[in-house]
Amino acid sequence: MKKCLITGVGGFVGRHLLRYFDGVEAGLREVLGIDLYPAAGVLTPQRFSYHFEQIDLAQLDLFTVLAEEFDPDWLIHLAGESSVSASWRDPDRCIMNNGNIISNILRFMRLRPMKYRSKCRMLAVGSSEVYGYGEAGERLEESHPRQPSNPYAVSRVYQEDRIQLDVKWQGLNIVSTRSFNHTGPGQSDRFVIPSFVRQLCNAKKNGQKSVQLKTGNIQLIRDFSDVRDVVRAYHLLLEHGQNGEIYNVCCGAGVSLFKIIEMLKEILNLDVTVEIDQALVRSGEPPIVVGSTEKIFRETGWIPQIPLEQTLRDMIQEQM
Amino acid sequence: MKKCLITGVGGFVGRHLLRYFDGVEAGLREVLGIDLYPAAGVLTPQRFSYHFEQIDLAQLDLFTVLAEEFDPDWLIHLAGESSVSASWRDPDRCIMNNGNIISNILRFMRLRPMKYRSKCRMLAVGSSEVYGYGEAGERLEESHPRQPSNPYAVSRVYQEDRIQLDVKWQGLNIVSTRSFNHTGPGQSDRFVIPSFVRQLCNAKKNGQKSVQLKTGNIQLIRDFSDVRDVVRAYHLLLEHGQNGEIYNVCCGAGVSLFKIIEMLKEILNLDVTVEIDQALVRSGEPPIVVGSTEKIFRETGWIPQIPLEQTLRDMIQEQM
Numbered sequence: 254m255k256k257c258l259i260t261g262v263g264g265f266v267g268r269h270l271l272r273y274f275d276g277v278e279a280g281l282r283e284v285l286g287i288d289l290y291p292a293a294g295v296l297t298p299q300r301f302s303y304h305f306e307q308i309d310l311a312q313l314d315l316f317t318v319l320a321e322e323f324d325p326d327w328l329i330h331l332a333g334e335s336s337v338s339a340s341w342r343d344p345d346r347c348i349m350n351n352g353n354i355i356s357n358i359l360r361f362m363r364l365r366p367m368k369y370r371s372k373c374r375m376l377a378v379g380s381s382e383v384y385g386y387g388e389a390g391e392r393l394e395e396s397h398p399r400q401p402s403n404p405y406a407v408s409r410v411y412q413e414d415r416i417q418l419d420v421k422w423q424g425l426n427i428v429s430t431r432s433f434n435h436t437g438p439g440q441s442d443r444f445v446i447p448s449f450v451r452q453l454c455n456a457k458k459n460g461q462k463s464v465q466l467k468t469g470n471i472q473l474i475r476d477f478s479d480v481r482d483v484v485r486a487y488h489l490l491l492e493h494g495q496n497g498e499i500y501n502v503c504c505g506a507g508v509s510l511f512k513i514i515e516m517l518k519e520i521l522n523l524d525v526t527v528e529i530d531q532a533l534v535r536s537g538e539p540p541i542v543v544g545s546t547e548k549i550f551r552e553t554g555w556i557p558q559i560p561l562e563q564t565l566r567d568m569i570q571e572q573m
Numbered sequence: 574m575k576k577c578l579i580t581g582v583g584g585f586v587g588r589h590l591l592r593y594f595d596g597v598e599a600g601l602r603e604v605l606g607i608d609l610y611p612a613a614g615v616l617t618p619q620r621f622s623y624h625f626e627q628i629d630l631a632q633l634d635l636f637t638v639l640a641e642e643f644d645p646d647w648l649i650h651l652a653g654e655s656s657v658s659a660s661w662r663d664p665d666r667c668i669m670n671n672g673n674i675i676s677n678i679l680r681f682m683r684l685r686p687m688k689y690r691s692k693c694r695m696l697a698v699g700s701s702e703v704y705g706y707g708e709a710g711e712r713l714e715e716s717h718p719r720q721p722s723n724p725y726a727v728s729r730v731y732q733e734d735r736i737q738l739d740v741k742w743q744g745l746n747i748v749s750t751r752s753f754n755h756t757g758p759g760q761s762d763r764f765v766i767p768s769f770v771r772q773l774c775n776a777k778k779n780g781q782k783s784v785q786l787k788t789g790n791i792q793l794i795r796d797f798s799d800v801r802d803v804v805r806a807y808h809l810l811l812e813h814g815q816n817g818e819i820y821n822v823c824c825g826a827g828v829s830l831f832k833i834i835e836m837l838k839e840i841l842n843l844d845v846t847v848e849i850d851q852a853l854v855r856s857g858e859p860p861i862v863v864g865s866t867e868k869i870f871r872e873t874g875w876i877p878q879i880p881l882e883q884t885l886r887d888m889i890q891e892q893m
């Protein structure tokens with residue numbers, strides 16, 4: 254039976270991950286969740302003992318003491334700034350913060366004598382943002398050159414590179430992801446789909462028949478997965494991923510934000526007109542980002558199971 | 574007539590760059606050189622006025638005040654840890670230090686209002702180490718994926734990525750290099766060829782007919798240029814390089830360290846036997862790193878002019 258440390262447990266993915274582990278037999282005995290913020294809305298799991306600590310991962314000493322005492326078999330690293338638009342507001346802060354966090358976690362993992370280091374396996378969640386630009390018709394494979402085009406992406410390139418060094422030369426045991434867009438119930442409406450859902454559900458609740466939706470560029474094509482599929486992928490990667498390897502976590506299919514609005518219209522039976530808000534249009538966003546699922550499927554058997562329409566229905570249900 | 578700020582002016586390349594600019598008409602009126610160490614061995618140039626300041630670039634305030642007051646047209650960034658083996662002794666320090674330095678330089682360049690920012694052009698010297706591994710028969714092109722395999726290389730990937738952001742979104746004017754191995758008179762014998770030359774010249778001066786040379790892995794194939802060609806490339810890139818672009822600076826031809834020893838034997842007329850010192854063999858060093866010169870030739874017309882044999886002869890002359 255395993256002990257698992259989860260950083261960023263209070264975030265969107267962290268909360269789904271806890272719920273996922275509480276629903277399957279994953280061999281977990283004890284989970285320590287940590288987060289920078291008080292853990293509002295975290296379920297109390299039944300299947301394993303659960304303990305929460307509110308700490309700042311950038312503070313090395315505090316984290317090291319906690320993590321050493323807990324002595325995890327698995328470390329799932331979800332913490333850090335994850336919003337591209339937030340990273341633009343203070344690029345250096347995002348890069349420094351995410352950089353310090355990964356450096357501190359690696360420092361903890363190197364504290365053990367070399368021969369015990371591989372005992373703790375880390376899943377380091379990263380981002381498809383490291384690719385920068387995809388081409389029409391292209392499914393980005395993991396071997397694709399990285400051209401990070403925003404501060405958040407730069408921080409994730411650094412995370413990948415720093416991890417590769419410690420896997421190769423320090424005997425650490427780490428599987429990394431490049432997670433593409435994912436959404437689902439519980440995501441903050443700082444992100445695009447929850448923002449659409451909230452606006453349309455509010456109109457529906459007000460009895461409106463038609464609604465004007467404020468959006469950025471809705472021509473963008475992205476590869477969206479359901480967060481509940483994504484946390485299952487993380488579990489499979491911990492079980493079957495290869496040390497030092499990086500895996501896309503994605504659907505392998507692109508959908509435009511325009512198409513998503515069409516789907517929401519259909520489900521909610523609303524007339525929607527779109528108003529482009531220039532403040533929401535970020536110049537230089539890549540038009541198309543779609544990933545290849547080949548590697549993760551080949552090595553873990555993971556395939557996403559929840560169709561986007563179901564995801565949207567569940568998000569609507571949460572709001573209504 | 575231009576004002577030029579050179580960081581790391583006291584290093585191997587910085588000293589050659591000053592000497593180069595003192596020998597050609599490059600349109601320089603004034604040069605401010607800065608370095609972390611006292612500038613031992615720096616020539617006093619005749620062609621332009623020259624001023625030196627000993628400061629630590631990681632100290633933002635001091636650098637900003639100096640650089641703002643000087644108000645350079647060109648900024649040539651050579652400073653930072655440049656030894657792969659030194660970067661292994663304290664990986665986090667190398668990464669943090671080189672990272673802080675580039676962040677501070679970019680912060681200075683962003684201080685001006687947007688419309689004046691492109692007035693100062695920076696040449697950011699980076700490294701072929703970002704590529705990681707080359708294949709036999711392959712000339713690495715700039716589009717090749719980056720797989721940094723040592724801490725120094727990670728710091729240079731970060732430099733590239735951070736620069737790209739500020740070129741795209743902050744209106745900065747920066748040309749970057751991936752400089753491959755370069756050597757020549759004046760290089761520290763922490764580096765491989767000067768270390769060979771010193772050992773062999775000492776034997777020669779002692780009147781020995783034969784000598785045992787301590788080396789690491791001499792099968793390694795690298796792309797060596799003469800530092801005097803390299804500084805000329807830097808000048809051409811400042812004049813003709815494209816903003817935001819990255820250029821290999823290399824010969825386009827690989828030579829093994831074994832072959833270099835053969836050349837030195839020949840020039841010095843010495844019997845040399847090689848003793849592999851395991852302490853000098855760094856595991857995981859890429860066997861072959863050779864670059865493509867196509868882009869820099871196409872866009873600046875630069876081709877290296879000094880054959881390796883001449884470089885070696887000049888290095889020997891310096892020692893004898």
